[in-house]
Amino acid sequence: MPRWSEWIRLEDGTTAIVCHSGPRPRSKPCKCGARSTKLCDYPKGSRTCDAPLCDRCAVPQGRDRDYCPHHVIKAP
Numbered sequence: 001m002p003r004w005s006e007w008i009r010l011e012d013g014t015t016a017i018v019c020h021s022g023p024r025p026r027s028k029p030c031k032c033g034a035r036s037t038k039l040c041d042y043p044k045g046s047r048t049c050d051a052p053l054c055d056r057c058a059v060p061q062g063r064d065r066d067y068c069p070h071h072v073i074k075a076p
Contacts (some may be wrong), residue, residue, distance in 0.1 A: 042068065049071060
């Protein structure tokens with residue numbers, strides 16, 4: 001019996017549920033030490049920064065987009 005599951009979005013836009021039998025991985029803490037709830041969405045080539053962010057440190061940059069304080073300063 002799975003211990004936890006997650007929804008993932010595939011490249012063609014469909015979604016799938018992936019079941020895991022091991023323990024849920026812990027998310028990395030925010031740079032300030034708080035529990036992270038988001039990732040930085042600042043573009044870096046074909047990827048994003050993905051720095052872990054707590055709600056307090058995340059800087060909203062539009063709908064469903066947050067930057068870390070470091071990238072807010074660099075953003076055009």
